[in-house]
Amino acid sequence: MPRIPSLKLLMGFEAAARLGNFSRAASELNLSQSAISHQIQQLEEQLGQPLFRRIGRGVELTVAGKVLQRSVLRSMETLRSGLGRIATYLDPGLVVLVCPASLLHGWLQPRLEQLQQALPDLCPLLSTDESARYVDEIDVDMTIGARPLQQPGLFEVPFLQDEWVTVCSPALAAQLDGVPQAKRHLHTGVIYLEENLTSESNAPIFREQLSSYRTNAIYDDQRLVLDAALRGRGIACLSSLVAQGSIDQGELVTLADYPRLPGTTWWLSRVAGPSRSPIVTQMFEWLLSQGNHSAAG
Template identity: 50%
Template sequence: MFTSAIPSLRWLQGFEAVARLGNVTRAAEALFISQSAVSHQIAQLEAHLGQPLFRRVGRGMELTMAGEFLLDTVGKALDHIRSGLGRLDTYLDAQLLTIVCPADIAQGWLQARLHSLQAQLPNLCPVVSVDETARYVDQVDVDVVISRSPLQQAGLTERVLFDDALVAVCTPALAAALAQSPQPGGFICLEGDAMSATVGPHLRQHFAGWSRRGMFDDARLLLDAALRGLGVAVLSRAVASEALAQGRLQCWPGFAPLPNGSLWLAQAQEPRSALIEQVVAHLLSETP
């Protein structure tokens, strides 16, 4: 009689191996157990289900209809388990390190620091995630979190990575053109900053008489627009840091930087590898 109780995983592995490979001998070799052990697993599974799963055809084994139905389910389940174990094995690679970071900070500040670090640690494989919902630091898939507020999670070491500020930047070509023009130019900013009760008045004070050339809801789009020379952009210094360091952007004189909060760095108090400590130390040494 059929029972709804889930049978032993070993029985299911033996069944799947015989079904996939066609006979008990090859299944036993694949599972590194004896032929009698595989046969016993099949017998126990058939007894558990109350119906035969194979019929013998010459020296091989052929699935019954019940066996075909079961294989469709068991094969998919075992493939899913193998995939999960493979992913776990990847995450436990000693040279792999996962950092969760806001997308704009990852693009504007973090990427350059990791690139220089990989010159020192060529085997380092950083996994950079901008999924800020995956903020839980553990011993498997998240090693370091960079965020705009502390996580307040037990077992973490958290510290301020650096203090950010809003700055006005533009391309050198645009700066030169504006310096020669008697008329004010155009400025661009984040939509949220323009509507903000704190940042909005700061923008209106410094850009009175200027035309607004664009507003964006993503700092990466704002950075791209600034690099294209669309206008003087007011954005995070952290986001603009690489472009400023490379000379592709320069600070616009006369705009007083406005505090923009802090970036926090969190790691486990007992990190799973010494590599994490090396990366954290490098990031801390690269702060503005």
């Protein structure tokens, strides 16, 4: 397999090929013309092919040079793209939070603008990869989860108390207004979250109030249940935190004559003691304050 030339030689070649002149390539790279000429000579010797031919005061690429130029340009673009992505991770305001997708979508996403107004230098990296369950201040700064991680050296606090509420679109709520609960099943159906069918925590709703309703759809993701409810596809039993943004915007209505049942207690976790950066602590405290505000609301 041919040995890959050094990046220094390839950068000198790329500049000379693009500018068609060794002198201008040398000036761009802050080198002498003889240094560029020597680099091109080394590269040609390694490849066993002439890459340039002289024309007047400049140079033009040979067929082999044109092939190499295309490869070098693609490689350099890939390298620049990769370095650009790495630069994002070097942002001093970067804070990595791992959070369940449904909670991120329904509770945190509507608050992001407020968060970034409070912390203008913050660059949140919000991940739904729940396999990343280890807070190490390198890959993960903090997590929101349904239980404490019980990892040594963590500060973990109960953060949000969820509950199950029954909701529907305003248009459907208006249609059901005045209809006795015993006859509502004649006017609409239910959108189910699959886990609700086997869960004991909210079984009373499904085995009693909603048992006579037809099943309109079953999903395995609360975000899809939320979307179906927003589209007026039926009534749905959802996490209040997932539905809260849509309720606040008037896009969903809570049906008051159905029980509100206790849901998940969400925990917020980060490394105990001083954080790697003040902005990690500031975001953690902001989240706690929002959790207290939600509880008060």
